[in-house]
Every structure is written in C-alpha cells, then in structure tokens.
Amino acid sequence: MIDVEGEQLGIMTSREAQRLAREKELDLVCVAPMAKPPVCRIMNYGKYRYEQQRHEREAKKNQKIVEVKEIRMTPVIDKHDFDTKVKNARKFLDKGDKVIVTIRFRGRMIAYSNQGRKVLHDFAVACEDIAKVETESKLENRQISLTLVSLSQTKK
Numbered sequence: 001m002i003d004v005e006g007e008q009l010g011i012m013t014s015r016e017a018q019r020l021a022r023e024k025e026l027d028l029v030c031v032a033p034m035a036k037p038p039v040c041r042i043m044n045y046g047k048y049r050y051e052q053q054r055h056e057r058e059a060k061k062n063q064k065i066v067e068v069k070e071i072r073m074t075p076v077i078d079k080h081d082f083d084t085k086v087k088n089a090r091k092f093l094d095k096g097d098k099v100i101v102t103i104r105f106r107g108r109m110i111a112y113s114n115q116g117r118k119v120l121h122d123f124a125v126a127c128e129d130i131a132k133v134e135t136e137s138k139l140e141n142r143q144i145s146l147t148l149v150s151l152s153q154t155k156k
Contacts, residue, residue, distance in 0.1 A: 001017050001020075001039075001040055001041075001042075002031075002039065002040070002041040002042070003020075003041075003042050004024065004026065004042050004043060011037055014040075017040055017042075020042060021042045024042060026042050026043060026044055026045075027042070027043060027044065027045040027046075028040055028041075028042055029041050029042075029043055029045055029048070064096060066096060066097060066098055067097045067098070068097065068098045068099075068100060069089075069092045069097050069098070069099050069100070070099075070100045070101075070102060071085050071088065071089055071099060071100070071101045071102070072102045072103075072104055073085060073101065073102070073103050073104070073119060073123075074103065074104060074105075074106070074109065075103055075105065075109055075112040075113075075115040075116035075119055076109070076112070076115070077119060082119070082122070082123075085101075085123070086123060086126045086127065089101065089123070089127055089131075089148065090127060090130060093127065093130050093131045093148065093149075093150045094130065094150070096150055096152065097150075098134070098147060098148065098149055098150075099127075099131070099147070099148045100145055100146070100147050100148075101120060101123050101145065101146045101147075101148065102143050102144070102145045102146075103116040103117075103119055103120055103143060103144045103145070104142065104143045105142045105143065106142070110142060113139055113144070116144050117144060120136070120144060120146045123146065124146060124148065127148055130150060130151055131148040131149060131150055131151060132148070132149060132151060133146060133147070133148060134147040134148065134149045135147040
C-alpha cells in the first residue's frame with residue numbers, strides 16, 4: 001500500500017485500504033495487480049488520468065510524421081528529366097520524407113531491366129550525400145523500386 005505522498009504504508013487488507021482512501025476522499029488504484037502481494041495506491045484518479053492524457057497530447061504534438069513520396073521513371077529517361085526528378089527527391093529528403101523511386105517497364109521495355117537498374121543506381125549515387133538506400137527490390141509486377149531515407153532520420 002502506498003499513500004498520496006509516495007510513502008509505503010505496508011501490507012494491509014483491501015478493506016483497510018479502502019477505508020483509508022475514503023477518509024482522505026481519494027481513490028484506491030491497483031498499480032501492480034500481478035505482484036505478490038498486489039500494490040495499491042491512494043490517489044486522485046481523475047487528476048492522474050488528466051495528466052496522462054496531457055502527456056500523450058504533448059508527445060503527439062512533438063512527433064514528426066514521416067510521409068512517403070514516390071517518384072516514377074522509365075528506363076529510357078532523358079538526362080534533364082532525370083536531373084529534375086533528383087532535384088525533387090532531394091527536396092523531399094530535406095523535409096524529412098522517405099522517397100520511393102520506381103522504374104516502370106511498359107510493353108517491351110521489360111527487356112531493358114538492366115538499364116532500369118542502372119538508372120536506379122545512378123539515382124542513389126546522385127542522392128548519396130543526403131540519403132541512404134533503405135531497401136532495394138527485385139523486378140516485381142513490371143517495376144523495380146528503391147527506398148531512400150534521409151541521413152538525418154537514420155541518426156535518430
């Protein structure tokens with residue numbers, strides 16, 4: 001049994017503990033029911049719940065939600081288009097988002113799967129100063145993808 005100030009009152013029956021809680025006009029809360037003997041505490045449960053919810057709201061307010069952005073390309077992408085895609089990916093990574101780079105093979109382009117892998121590799125090299133490769137996939141459903149994560153995220 002623990003009282004309001006945090007002092008241990010010792011082992012007592014549940015009736016005695018309830019009587020003490022009623023005398024102080026507070027609640028008797030079982031904080032460790034699996035312990036031998038169970039540990040109970042006298043506290044203002046409404047205030048306790050309010051503090052818990054306030055801490056949860058603060059934690060939720062401070063957390064950063066990571067978005068996942070996708071950049072789609074083909075294996076025969078032009079140099080200027082490639083540079084534009086890299087610039088957009090760097091912007092997303094600076095904001096702290098994850099970037100999935102996808103190479104889609106349409107029609108007979110599936111024969112150029114090695115070219116698609118080369119484009120992905122070049123993309124990863126172009127962003128390696130601010131990002132690292134998190135996952136790299138095989139050819140699935142006529143596409144290959146690569147996930148980049150900001151280096152500032154990986155340090156946390």
